[in-house]
Amino acid sequence: MTRMARAARAAxxxxxxxxxxxxxxxxxxAYHGNTVQGNSTxxxxxxxxxxxxxxxxxxxxxxxxxxxxxxxxxxxxPKQVHGNTKLxxxxxxxxxxxVAVLFVFTVRVENKVDAVSNHPNLRVDVTAFQWGWKxxxxxxxxxxITQGVGAYPTxxxxxxxxxxxxLVSNDVVHGFYLPQFDFSRYALPGVTNYFDFTPQxxxxxxxxxxxxxxxxxxxxxFSVHVVTPAQFARWISNHQESQVTK
Amino acid sequence: xxxxxxxxxTGSQVEESHPPGGFYRWITSVDHKVIGKxxxxxxxxxxxxxxxxxxxxxTQLFNPNGxxxxxxxxxxxFTIHGSMMLYLFAxxxxxGGFANYIVPLQIGAPDMAFPRLNNLSYWLFLTGGxxxxxxxxxxxxxxxxxxxxxxxxxxxxxxxxxxxxxxxVSIALVGFSGIFTGVNLVTTIFYLRAPGLTMFRMPLFTxxxxxxxxxxxxxxxxxxxxxxxxxxDRHFGAHFFSVQGxxxxxxxxxxxxxxGHPEVYILALPFFGIIxxxxxxxxxxxxxxYRGMVFATLAIAGLSTGxxxxxxxxxxxxxxxxxxxxxxLIAVPTGIKVFTWIATIWxxxxxxxxxxxxxxxxxxxxxxxxxxxxxxxxxxxxxxxxDTYFVVAHFHQVLxxxxxxxxxxxxxxxxxxxxxxxxxxxxxxxxxxxxYLGFWVTFMPQYLLGLRGMPRRIAVYxxxxxxxxxNRVSTVGAYVMAIxxxxxxxxxxxxxxxxxxxxxxxxxxxxxxxxxxxxPPTHNFHSLPPIRSARPVWDANHPEHSDAAPVxxxxxxxxx
Numbered sequence: 036m037t038r039m040a041r042a043a044r045a046a047x048x049x050x051x052x053x054x055x056x057x058x059x060x061x062x063x064x065a066y067h068g069n070t071v072q073g074n075s076t077x078x079x080x081x082x083x084x085x086x087x088x089x090x091x092x093x094x095x096x097x098x099x100x101x102x103x104x105x106x107x108x109x110x111x112x113p114k115q116v117h118g119n120t121k122l123x124x125x126x127x128x129x130x131x132x133x134v135a136v137l138f139v140f141t142v143r144v145e146n147k148v149d150a151v152s153n154h155p156n157l158r159v160d161v162t163a164f165q166w167g168w169k170x171x172x173x174x175x176x177x178x179x180i181t182q183g184v185g186a187y188p189t190x191x192x193x194x195x196x197x198x199x200x201x202l203v204s205n206d207v208v209h210g211f212y213l214p215q216f217d218f219s220r221y222a223l224p225g226v227t228n229y230f231d232f233t234p235q236x237x238x239x240x241x242x243x244x245x246x247x248x249x250x251x252x253x254x255x256x257f258s259v260h261v262v263t264p265a266q267f268a269r270w271i272s273n274h275q276e277s278q279v280t281k
Numbered sequence: 282x283x284x285x286x287x288x289x290x291t292g293s294q295v296e297e298s299h300p301p302g303g304f305y306r307w308i309t310s311v312d313h314k315v316i317g318k319x320x321x322x323x324x325x326x327x328x329x330x331x332x333x334x335x336x337x338x339x340t341q342l343f344n345p346n347g348x349x350x351x352x353x354x355x356x357x358x359f360t361i362h363g364s365m366m367l368y369l370f371a372x373x374x375x376x377g378g379f380a381n382y383i384v385p386l387q388i389g390a391p392d393m394a395f396p397r398l399n400n401l402s403y404w405l406f407l408t409g410g411x412x413x414x415x416x417x418x419x420x421x422x423x424x425x426x427x428x429x430x431x432x433x434x435x436x437x438x439x440x441x442x443x444x445x446x447x448x449x450v451s452i453a454l455v456g457f458s459g460i461f462t463g464v465n466l467v468t469t470i471f472y473l474r475a476p477g478l479t480m481f482r483m484p485l486f487t488x489x490x491x492x493x494x495x496x497x498x499x500x501x502x503x504x505x506x507x508x509x510x511x512x513x514d515r516h517f518g519a520h521f522f523s524v525q526g527x528x529x530x531x532x533x534x535x536x537x538x539x540x541g542h543p544e545v546y547i548l549a550l551p552f553f554g555i556i557x558x559x560x561x562x563x564x565x566x567x568x569x570x571y572r573g574m575v576f577a578t579l580a581i582a583g584l585s586t587g588x589x590x591x592x593x594x595x596x597x598x599x600x601x602x603x604x605x606x607x608x609x610l611i612a613v614p615t616g617i618k619v620f621t622w623i624a625t626i627w628x629x630x631x632x633x634x635x636x637x638x639x640x641x642x643x644x645x646x647x648x649x650x651x652x653x654x655x656x657x658x659x660x661x662x663x664x665x666x667x668d669t670y671f672v673v674a675h676f677h678q679v680l681x682x683x684x685x686x687x688x689x690x691x692x693x694x695x696x697x698x699x700x701x702x703x704x705x706x707x708x709x710x711x712x713x714x715x716x717y718l719g720f721w722v723t724f725m726p727q728y729l730l731g732l733r734g735m736p737r738r739i740a741v742y743x744x745x746x747x748x749x750x751x752n753r754v755s756t757v758g759a760y761v762m763a764i765x766x767x768x769x770x771x772x773x774x775x776x777x778x779x780x781x782x783x784x785x786x787x788x789x790x791x792x793x794x795x796x797x798x799x800x801p802p803t804h805n806f807h808s809l810p811p812i813r814s815a816r817p818v819w820d821a822n823h824p825e826h827s828d829a830a831p832v833x834x835x836x837x838x839x840x841x
Binding site: 064065066068073075076079080083084087090091094095097098101102105106107108109111112113114115116117118119122123126127130131134137138141142144145148149165206207208210212214215217218219220221223224225226228230240241243244245246247248249250251252253254 | 352353356425426427431433434439524529530531564565566567569570571572573595596597598601602605606609610612613616617619620621623624626627628629630631632633641644645648649652653655656659660661662664665667668669728729732733734736737738739740741742746823826828
């Protein structure tokens, strides 16, 4: 029993160490996910990547070893082995266990990423169309919209506040894709999608359409600005004024 | 090679050397070998055409704001590149070409069960394929909505003109061709096996083709139905996929991927089968865990009908945990196959002929594509990478590993049987290594491009996006691949100009196709060896290492 307890304690120390060190784990090429939701996707990516290196590494090592070790050495016919039930069961069960673990983490992260707040700080209605975007802030009656090819609209978000998005399409299928948020979602005609972003740091980057939507698909961009709440308030009031004067 | 069977060769070659005349024979032949070869030539031609389109696509992306082709042309190019590679090359190459030629030989049959239907299949395939290409000659251009043709983009009023119609008709014709081949394969394998060739003595390639045939019959009719609905939407005022008329656009995606995901395995299983033939022969051992392989094939087929919505995670309309779980699970039987191939070469005497080089190159390439496939099976990671170059890299690695590396393992392996000539080992090695190098250089940067936010199917990107360097590397890789592939043509032309005669069984193969002459006579076999295991030719050539249970001597020609 004490040995079990000691092992359990050691395991928890290792697990805690891994969590603490997770900031030190490399990104493996991915964005860190500049939202609470996207950041959990990012950590899931890191986990999957490490598991992949482990499984893929073992496979490549076994293959590489076999290719070198069992090169042709003569004309003798090797032992005709037809199989080994124990080994076959082993290399069936172990992958099942690995994907089971991956599945558990997947579901946990998925629930976080897909959670929609009952009391968001902000609401944004996104409408996709050929070939542009309309961002409407219903709480403030502010709209930004694509004005033509090259005149991209702005999606302004306050840092640290949860925004609930409502996403629809006017015509064909589009993909509302924010690379630095580690997230995309289809804008489907006839379907309304809801999701939340809680940005963590101020940033500016380009959002895109990810799903082929016709001729100018490549140019269906938008600017994303994550700003401080004060800057956001200023931006909103500027836009309210300019839209009134129009 | 001390083949007991090679002595039977001379007689057959004299008889068969003057078949009836060229063109007439070509269009009317119901011989599975002629049809199989026609399929291979045609499918490989489509592969080279679609490959040339890929080079144009990569050239366009070499520079930011590329001007090699216009945006409309670019959209047409990747649409027809994908459609051609998947519908006109990968599938027909496998179940029209290899299966047609090899399966009857492997089961000791004189032909397919329905030879005339087989001929019809080929002509539907050729006309369907040509129909797709005709789109380029219409005023409004070829289809430009991607090989998945998502409605309503593929419908009225977003894609007018005859180009999309030609695409729909083309896929429907090729689909019928596939269905007929599926019927033919399943019937042939169930009814025309030689005496003694029980189900569990069938070569694994034949097993793969049986399961593929069944999957075709499950998947292709759904696609055909969806195409009819799309055509009705476009021309007869139906509203299956339009919101305005009360239709459901996302239904297209469900129908398409209910075909599309089994299709992925329709394209993969035959090539797994080729690897399962080549690996044991070149390691000089039997496959490790034959029954495990059969059950893994069946498990893949079963699971493949329940994973389609993993292409639709970002639609917000599907049950994520269910499709995620099944998609993760399908990695298990696929992993079993990889471990089985490694266990098969373990303890063997590996001969690195060109077929084996391609087969061994296939494994890491496929594992790489498979691992990133497991990542994509996790919905949050898919939200991040869906429709980016990460996905492009993933499926190109899987598909090129199977159709090109495993496919070329099959070509180099069976070319002597099919033509009676050997391909050059030296050119074959260059063919492999250059293509293989190009493959990794092309696709590894694309994973990173996807993670850095480059969506797929974009004709232009900006110099400030940070995509330029990786795109350039990828384009260079594509040209290296093209050089490697060109060497295959060099090799074929060389074997045609300066033929080197092939023996009946140059690789010491174990299955029945190696028991007849190279190339086989019209009726395939003059006599068959006794079939008492999954490796009848091995048993005959290596009686001291035979798989078959010993038989009491007396009137049995193999017991000496």
